[in-house]
Amino acid sequence: MSREIPKSIKLLSTLPLNIVLNAVLIIPFAIMIYLAFLKWSPAMGIDWWMAAFIGIANFIRALGDVRFINALTNTAIYTVAVVSIEFFLGLLLAYLMLEEFIGRKAVLSLIIYPLMLPPVIVASVFYLMFQPYGPVNNVFLRAILGEDALRITWFLNPRLAFTALIIADIWQWTPFIFLILYSALSAVPKRLIEAAQVLGASSFTIFWKIRLPLIKPLIIVAVVLRALEAFKMFDYAYLMTGGGPGVSTETVSLYIYRVSVLYTDISYAAAMSLIVLVMLAIIIRLFIWYFFERVK
């Protein structure tokens, strides 16, 4: 709109937001950048602004920190694994749910409820599910493996612990991808589909050649948002495995949390945070450019 901006509106739409953002995000953000170049921990008994400046030593330390690299690798593998499985399942389900059938609304409501649950509760539930005497062993695996199933200790084996986390994530977030793709697919104009049917295209061809290309931008939205969320993963690892056994399921979030809260190595945690921030900010910037600015 080309009207002149009234002063009052300008003030109202920028001032409250800036106060909120500045007070709790931008000031700490500035502090973080400064902290990353210091050597400081609360245990040193001095205030952080008195601490010694050590240049980029924290960053160099991070790049050589096996545990940091391990956490980054874990998080990357986790993200790729959950996003690809969830994408495949979500797309399959969205395709299958497209056609009308009796009870479709009820099924739709049922399969999206995991989305609404707090991740901390899902983690708590799957922690219980994967106990040696929990239902995963005691009901499902027992049916296949017999009594041996009760000896499987999911959280003591690195591979199984990682698998348990992935299963919890898939359970909770497949509906996320499903729901986005389902609304996108439902919004494809009917006349396009009908025209293709008249021309004799099979329903698989219609899906592959017409529906899928049309919803491509939304597939990217779903996958990128899900990947960014998966990269944040903290709750499942913190509750279910505690990053263990050892550090085999430690994610970036969990490691930063530990370095800053448990080991109180604040300046080092700030440096690692900055590294992760820069990495992700580039990806997010490209994504937002692709979605909000490219067309205009």
Added chain:
Amino acid sequence: MEFRIIARALRYVVIGVFALWTLIPLAWIVSLAFKSYAEWRVSYFIPKNPTVDNFLLLFNPQELLGRYGVMGATAIIEPATKPLLNSLIITAASTVLAVFVGFFTAYGASRYRVPGPFTLFFTLLTRMLPPAIFITPIMVYYSNLRILDTHIGLIALYSAVTVTYAIWILKGFIDAIPIEWEEAAMLEGATPIKVLFKVVLPLVRPGLVVAGLFIFLLTWSELLFALVLTNINAVTLSVHISKYVGAVGQLFGPQAALALIGSIIPVVIGYTIQKHLVTGFTFGMVRG
């Protein structure tokens, strides 16, 4: 023809399996929550002697620890009442704050393109980055301000990290209001502020409800910030739940009961705004 029937049957089977996979953890948690101690480790789903003890014990930790004699269970000293109340207060207050700040910003962004793209990008960025990278400086900053473990600290932080959703959800609602109505009011001599409050605000009320409920859902679920910034006074329900798992780990029944209690509000809210969930989760990039 036969191929079609098989394909159709296969479709129902896949959907059925997925529905079951979604349902089983819920069914099992409900069953566990009503099981007595003796049945916590058995495989059947229907409790033989259903009991509400698990729920009652959540509010009486002395009895809980006394009865099951869990070692090293010092982490749970609080009844669930206080975390529940804290979560309600903190979530409600930060939601209201985020929705109103978001509403003003969304109006400016929708009608006049203020604030500029940089601020909007920054709000998206804060939302998409892992919260873990903010905890270190916020912890330091809050401890300097002496607001660690206070309600006000969490309320301010939560409203700042969720205001993005309010902006993008409400912008969609405001974009849908015909601008002529505002112009008509202006022609009759109403000030811009009056137009905002008397014309736009009433029209966008459904949007405020959707944005508010969505933000309530997200804030209610948050763990990491609360874990870092609270200790005794402002402990939220998420932190309380995490203590059951981390520090004790063997109180299966009460843990399931707590999971059920904590799910009620988000699930009710989720179904209330079911149609808008997609819009919310995708910052309005996908219309539900």
